[in-house]
Amino acid sequence: MRIIKLGTKDNTLKYxxxxxxxxxxxxxxxxxxxxxxxxxQYSLIGGGIDNNETKHEALKREFLEETGIKxxxxxxxxxxxxxxxxxxxxxxxxxxxFYYIDIDEYLDIKCxxxxxxxxxxxxxxxxxxxxxxxxxxxxxxxx
Numbered sequence: 784m785r786i787i788k789l790g791t792k793d794n795t796l797k798y799x800x801x802x803x804x805x806x807x808x809x810x811x812x813x814x815x816x817x818x819x820x821x822x823x824q825y826s827l828i829g830g831g832i833d834n835n836e837t838k839h840e841a842l843k844r845e846f847l848e849e850t851g852i853k854x855x856x857x858x859x860x861x862x863x864x865x866x867x868x869x870x871x872x873x874x875x876x877x878x879x880x881f882y883y884i885d886i887d888e889y890l891d892i893k894c895x896x897x898x899x900x901x902x903x904x905x906x907x908x909x910x911x912x913x914x915x916x917x918x919x920x921x922x923x924x925x926x
Contacts, residue, residue: 784859789915790866796874798866803877804842805829805913806884807860807920813900814917817849820897825906827881827913828852828898838880847890850898856885861919865912879912881920 792798805827808815816825828849832841839857846854860881869875903921908914 784862786862786864787915787919788864789912792866792876793874798874798876800876800878802832802880803830804832804838804845804880804882805916806842806846806854806857806882807916808854808884808886809903809920809924810900812903814903814906814920815850815898816901816906817896817898822909824909825901826908826910827916838882842882842884846884847892849894849896851890851892851894852898853887853890854884855887856883858883860923861916863912863915865915867911877910877912879916881916 806829807827815828817828818825828846829842830845832838836844842857843854846852860883862878862880865877865879867875867877903917906917908917
């Protein structure tokens with residue numbers, strides 16, 4: 784498993800910890816993301832791992848909840864261990880797992896978010912670990 788560190792831990796701070804999973808799906812040089820109208824921002828699709836849930840189970844659940852999309856062929860891309868300040872002052876350690884995925888089926892169900900395809904070179908993500916994962920993903924597909 785490929786793991787990189789992002790940010791520097793400040794030992795004078797107490798960090799909250801959250802482990803997450805996100806899926807990377809690209810089609811015609813566009814990446815599948817959710818859009819949050821309230822904050823006017825895009826995000827990769829995924830989220831936190833619940834108790835007694837595997838990473839793959841969490842990723843499948845998050846995709847279904849957020850978009851109504853069932854996914855398949857989940858393959859690890861990278862894990863990023865990130866120290867950062869959420870909202871500019873809330874110390875967080877985010878252990879974020881990123882996976883290549885394929886779409887299995889689009890279900891017509893009510894979802895938490897809207898989703899869309901955005902040009903991979905134009906996307907601006909607010910979370911540092913998501914931003915880094917997309918940068919690395921772009922480098923990977925250009926090889």
